Amino acid sequence: MPQQLSSKEQSLFRQVIKYYESKQYKKGLKAAEQILRKNPNHGDTQAMKSLIQNSQGQTDEAFALAKLALKNDMKSHVCWHVYGLLWRSVKNFEEAIKAYKFALKIESDSIQIQRDLALLQIQMRDFQGYIQSRKTMLQQRPQIRQNWTALAVAYHLAGELQEAEKILTTYEDTLKQTPPKSDIEHSEAVLYKNTIIAETGEFQRALDHLEAITKNNLDRTAVMEMRADYLLRLDKKEEAAQAYRDLLARNNEYRAYYDGLEKSLGLDKSDKGSRQKLNELYDSYAQQGERIDAARRIPLDFLDGDDFRKAADRYLRRMLTKGVPSTFPNIKALYSNSEKKQVIQDLVEGYASETVVNGSAEKQSDGETSKNFHPSVYYFLAQHYDYHMSRNLVKALEYIDKAIESDPSAVYYNMTKARIWKHYGNLQRAAETMNHARTLDERDRYMNTKCAKYQLRNDENDKAINTMSKFTRNETVGGALGDLHDMQCIWYLTEDGESYFRQRKLGLALKRFRALYDIFETWHEDQFDFHSFSLRKGQIRAYIDMVRWEDELRDHPFYTRAALSAIQVYLLLHDKPEIAHASLANGVPDMDGMDANERKKALKKAKKDQEKKEAEAKEVEKKNAAKKGGTGADGEPKKEDPDPTGSKLVETKEPLEEATKFLTPLLEMSPKNIEGQNIGFEVYLRRKKYLLALKCLLAASSLDSENPSLHEQATRFRMTLSSLSEPLPEPISSIIEKNFTLLPKSTDLVAHNEAFLSRHKNSPRHIHAYLKVRQQLEPTSQSENEKQMQALLKLENIELEEAIEGLLLLDAWSSGAEVKKAYVDTARERWREASLFPAAII
Amino acid sequence: MAEPQPASIHEGADPDAAEASENPSVPATADDRKAAAALSSLETHGGAEDEESGRKKLNVDADALGKAMRNLEIVAGENRGGAKGKEEVKKEEVKRVKVEAKDVVLMVEQLDLSKLKATDLLKAHDGDPIKAMTAYVTAPV
Numbered sequence: 001m002p003q004q005l006s007s008k009e010q011s012l013f014r015q016v017i018k019y020y021e022s023k024q025y026k027k028g029l030k031a032a033e034q035i036l037r038k039n040p041n042h043g044d045t046q047a048m049k050s051l052i053q054n055s056q057g058q059t060d061e062a063f064a065l066a067k068l069a070l071k072n073d074m075k076s077h078v079c080w081h082v083y084g085l086l087w088r089s090v091k092n093f094e095e096a097i098k099a100y101k102f103a104l105k106i107e108s109d110s111i112q113i114q115r116d117l118a119l120l121q122i123q124m125r126d127f128q129g130y131i132q133s134r135k136t137m138l139q140q141r142p143q144i145r146q147n148w149t150a151l152a153v154a155y156h157l158a159g160e161l162q163e164a165e166k167i168l169t170t171y172e173d174t175l176k177q178t179p180p181k182s183d184i185e186h187s188e189a190v191l192y193k194n195t196i197i198a199e200t201g202e203f204q205r206a207l208d209h210l211e212a213i214t215k216n217n218l219d220r221t222a223v224m225e226m227r228a229d230y231l232l233r234l235d236k237k238e239e240a241a242q243a244y245r246d247l248l249a250r251n252n253e254y255r256a257y258y259d260g261l262e263k264s265l266g267l268d269k270s271d272k273g274s275r276q277k278l279n280e281l282y283d284s285y286a287q288q289g290e291r292i293d294a295a296r297r298i299p300l301d302f303l304d305g306d307d308f309r310k311a312a313d314r315y316l317r318r319m320l321t322k323g324v325p326s327t328f329p330n331i332k333a334l335y336s337n338s339e340k341k342q343v344i345q346d347l348v349e350g351y352a353s354e355t356v357v358n359g360s361a362e363k364q365s366d367g368e369t370s371k372n373f374h375p376s377v378y379y380f381l382a383q384h385y386d387y388h389m390s391r392n393l394v395k396a397l398e399y400i401d402k403a404i405e406s407d408p409s410a411v412y413y414n415m416t417k418a419r420i421w422k423h424y425g426n427l428q429r430a431a432e433t434m435n436h437a438r439t440l441d442e443r444d445r446y447m448n449t450k451c452a453k454y455q456l457r458n459d460e461n462d463k464a465i466n467t468m469s470k471f472t473r474n475e476t477v478g479g480a481l482g483d484l485h486d487m488q489c490i491w492y493l494t495e496d497g498e499s500y501f502r503q504r505k506l507g508l509a510l511k512r513f514r515a516l517y518d519i520f521e522t523w524h525e526d527q528f529d530f531h532s533f534s535l536r537k538g539q540i541r542a543y544i545d546m547v548r549w550e551d552e553l554r555d556h557p558f559y560t561r562a563a564l565s566a567i568q569v570y571l572l573l574h575d576k577p578e579i580a581h582a583s584l585a586n587g588v589p590d591m592d593g594m595d596a597n598e599r600k601k602a603l604k605k606a607k608k609d610q611e612k613k614e615a616e617a618k619e620v621e622k623k624n625a626a627k628k629g630g631t632g633a634d635g636e637p638k639k640e641d642p643d644p645t646g647s648k649l650v651e652t653k654e655p656l657e658e659a660t661k662f663l664t665p666l667l668e669m670s671p672k673n674i675e676g677q678n679i680g681f682e683v684y685l686r687r688k689k690y691l692l693a694l695k696c697l698l699a700a701s702s703l704d705s706e707n708p709s710l711h712e713q714a715t716r717f718r719m720t721l722s723s724l725s726e727p728l729p730e731p732i733s734s735i736i737e738k739n740f741t742l743l744p745k746s747t748d749l750v751a752h753n754e755a756f757l758s759r760h761k762n763s764p765r766h767i768h769a770y771l772k773v774r775q776q777l778e779p780t781s782q783s784e785n786e787k788q789m790q791a792l793l794k795l796e797n798i799e800l801e802e803a804i805e806g807l808l809l810l811d812a813w814s815s816g817a818e819v820k821k822a823y824v825d826t827a828r829e830r831w832r833e834a835s836l837f838p839a840a841i842i
Numbered sequence: 843m844a845e846p847q848p849a850s851i852h853e854g855a856d857p858d859a860a861e862a863s864e865n866p867s868v869p870a871t872a873d874d875r876k877a878a879a880a881l882s883s884l885e886t887h888g889g890a891e892d893e894e895s896g897r898k899k900l901n902v903d904a905d906a907l908g909k910a911m912r913n914l915e916i917v918a919g920e921n922r923g924g925a926k927g928k929e930e931v932k933k934e935e936v937k938r939v940k941v942e943a944k945d946v947v948l949m950v951e952q953l954d955l956s957k958l959k960a961t962d963l964l965k966a967h968d969g970d971p972i973k974a975m976t977a978y979v980t981a982p983v
Contacts, residue, residue: 139911142907142910142911143904143907170910170913171910173906173910174906174907174909174910175906176906660954664954671983672983689952689953689954691952691953691975691978691979692952692953692954692979694979695978695979695980695981698979698980699983702982702983703983731971731972731975732952732975734972735972735975735976735979738976739976739979739980
């Protein structure tokens with residue numbers, strides 16, 4: 001039986017709810033306590049009180065009280081509902097669903113509980129459950145359109161397209177008259193129905209339907225794009241061409257429209273026969289306006305030979321005379337064709353040697369543009385020689401200096417100079433130059449960001465955060481860094497984490513990568529609000545896009561990057577657990593050179609230092625917090641971070657399990673990323689999950705059978721298999737033998753390795769892999785390997801990064817200090833400007 | 843706030859929508875209404891807005907709507923029957939595949955899968971763990 005209250009207290013209870021809604025938590029608590037004084041065991045009130053506590057951040061107390069409330073009144077839907085809400089607030093959706101279902105059993109027609117349940121079901125992608133909930137809700141209130149739409153969405157997401165369409169049509173048939181044009185919800189709903197029809201593949205029907213609704217539809221662009229698309233798919237070329245021409249009349253810079261027009265005219269860029277026509281087509285569009293860029297730029301993609309030279313000349317002159325700063329980024333896509341690259345280089349070099357006096361008549365008539373011409377040319381050439389496909393850093397520097405000379409305060413010229421230094425490997429100078437560029441316009445946020453990034457690349461973490469703080473909300477808990485977390489500034493966290501990783505400050509590195517992991521988690525949770533919001537606003541098409549995007553959220557390149565780095569850290573922690581403590585001291589003392597006793601002492605000292613430092617940091621933070629009252633961006637109280645340096649993260653007992661957390665979404669969402677497969681192998685091999693390790697090898701081999709890491713890993717896998725202390729159980733071992741065809745049991749590994757080398761005599765990374773394998777097969781060959789490693793530095797095509805990887809490899813072999821020094825000396829001779837060789841290793 | 847307003851009225855709602863309180867879903871007694879409103883906005887205020895947009899839909903033909911609902915139920919009923927039929931067929935198929943618990947354990951252990959996924963994988967390969975694991979490991983990228 002529900003517990004009864006006297007009428008006075010009933011009204012008090014309603015007030016509690018009201019206070020809760022209006023977020024007057026203190027008043028709400030007071031009223032709740034007033035009821036509880038007379039009815040100490042009133043479940044509903046206790047539940048409400050716990051809900052308020054939860055909103056005030058007292059999660060643990062809230063749960064305790066909610067459980068008590070349930071004990072007092074098991075049959076109250078309020079208690080169960082609140083219990084569900086609490087679970088929901090801590091993101092445990094499965095428990096929340098259970099609680100809601102209990103609440104619904106008691107109060108089967110509560111619209112509110114039903115809706116909350118439905119929201120959780122779609123969040124968890126329980127489509128069948130969602131369909132059921134939505135059906136119930138529709139039956140409760142059929143007069144509300146969004147209930148119909150929502151049921152259609154449920155069917156749609158579950159893949160039952162016909163059913164979804166039927167629901168929408170059924171509702172439309174009940175309308176007495178077509179809603180007015182101003183009814184956005186209607187306009188969106190019919191367009192949504194059209195996309196469903198198109199998804200069934202019946203384009204003719206979709207087209208007919210679209211034509212019927214065009215007149216009253218508000219999203220004109222979408223209608224026109226969809227129509228053109230359907231026409232093209234139905235092979236109605238003439239009409240499609242007209243449709244794309246209409247679209248181009250609205251936006252003549254959008255490449256997709258040009259592509260559509262080409263297709264509907266039956267033209268193909270790769271077909272020589274249609275080039276003439278294509279050229280005419282684009283020419284006719286270029287004629288339409290002086291400012292149109294796309295129609296002038298696209299022909300450069302398909303023209304070749306003399307035609308290309310002429311068109312490129314015209315295009316480049318036009319852009320450079322105007323002084324368009326983005327000319328090079330516009331052009332560089334053409335560089336994959338080496339012929340075109342050469343033509344462009346010749347052309348622009350030619351411009352540079354033209355004197356201003358010889359400028360064309362057009363330029364003379366406009367003094368301003370002719371002044372622009374030469375600096376723009378220099379700027380272009382500097383970027384050209386800085387670009388990795390046409391790199392010549394000496395020339396790049398020469399040209400950028402000329403450009404800067406003509407205008408010392410040009411922000412972008414100075415920025416490019418910084419980039420050139422970066423490619424030289426001189427991060428110190430790059431950061432300084434970028435900082436100079438930043439000071440030229442301190443209100444330019446882009447430059448500020450660039451500068452911080454360059455400082456992070458130079459491992460100046462404090463300077464970088466200081467730079468960032470010029471544009472952050474610094475009164476947040478944790479200051480500028482705290483605000484960057486709140487604002488989910490993933491690029492900064494990534495760069496900061498990678499910088500700490502380079503410095504072997506593993507705790508801080510992990511801290512940043514975990515923060516990134518959590519941000520992706522938050523993005524996943526963020527969709528929750530839209531399950532109801534989008535329906536209410538009637539924006540169904542955008543909602544469907546969002547749901548599908550969320551399903552593939554972690555294929556984001558930033559996730560991949562953070563995951564790869566984080567897993568590397570965890571692997572390092574697994575292989576050398578002593579690093580965890582060493583990194584506490586914010587530096588790696590030479591552990592190998594000490595005996596056990598000294599090592600222990602050093603560790604102890606390091607730990608003590610660390611503790612002392614943390615205590616000091618806490619003291620400072622406390623003071624700051626007291627001063628500023630510490631609120632988050634949304635004004636709600638925020639919890640202090642108990643582990644700001646990540647020392648707890650580093651001390652994890654299960655680095656491999658932690659690594660797997662990052663790895664699983666990586667392999668699932670970006671299976672085509674070979675680095676992911678490479679690192680997956682490392683994790684699974686250490687976890688002795690040999691089948692999964694094999695899976696990674698097979699996947700990598702299907703992506704690139706000559707991948708250097710794959711070669712080394714496959715050999716290592718074979719060696720591991722043959723040296724297991726006890727053989728693998730059946731059927732595991734036979735499955736492995738049957739499918740590990742990369743290196744059958746009988747392979748002579750040494751010969752296999754030599755064959756690999758002979759296939760890749762000139763590729764530093766492949767030779768690294770070869771040396772790594774040889775080191776494992778014949779540990780006595782180390783000195784020979786070291787020699788060969790050093791010889792690699794003389795290779796024509798070796799890149800700075802590869803040289804650094806070589807150094808890391810020497811480090812992994814615990815080569816002697818003099819070997820490393822000789823290596824670094826040779827490398828420095830080759831890259832005189834580079835500051836990149838990590839001090840921690842030398 | 844000057845006066846307490848009825849829970850169903852919201853700032854900025856259009857006035858004639860507020861008048862149309864003949865909404866059948868609005869509870870009968872004042873108390874019930876308050877309680878319902880209170881509950882409906884426990885977490886979000888969406889519920890009340892539902893009502894608001896519901897009231898705007900004066901354009902809906904009530905008779906047609908009733909008919910539509912009845913049709914829907916029939917259709918849904920039929921469909922459910924149909925779906926059930928299919929499901930049953932599927933279930934029978936699945937049931938015919940016998941899955942040994944020790945195989946599931948083995949796959950969970952070797953492939954880092956959840957129990958549910960391991961079971962599904964086994965079922966998809968006629969309960970043969972070797973086939974299932976081979977397929978999993980050699981799945982194309």
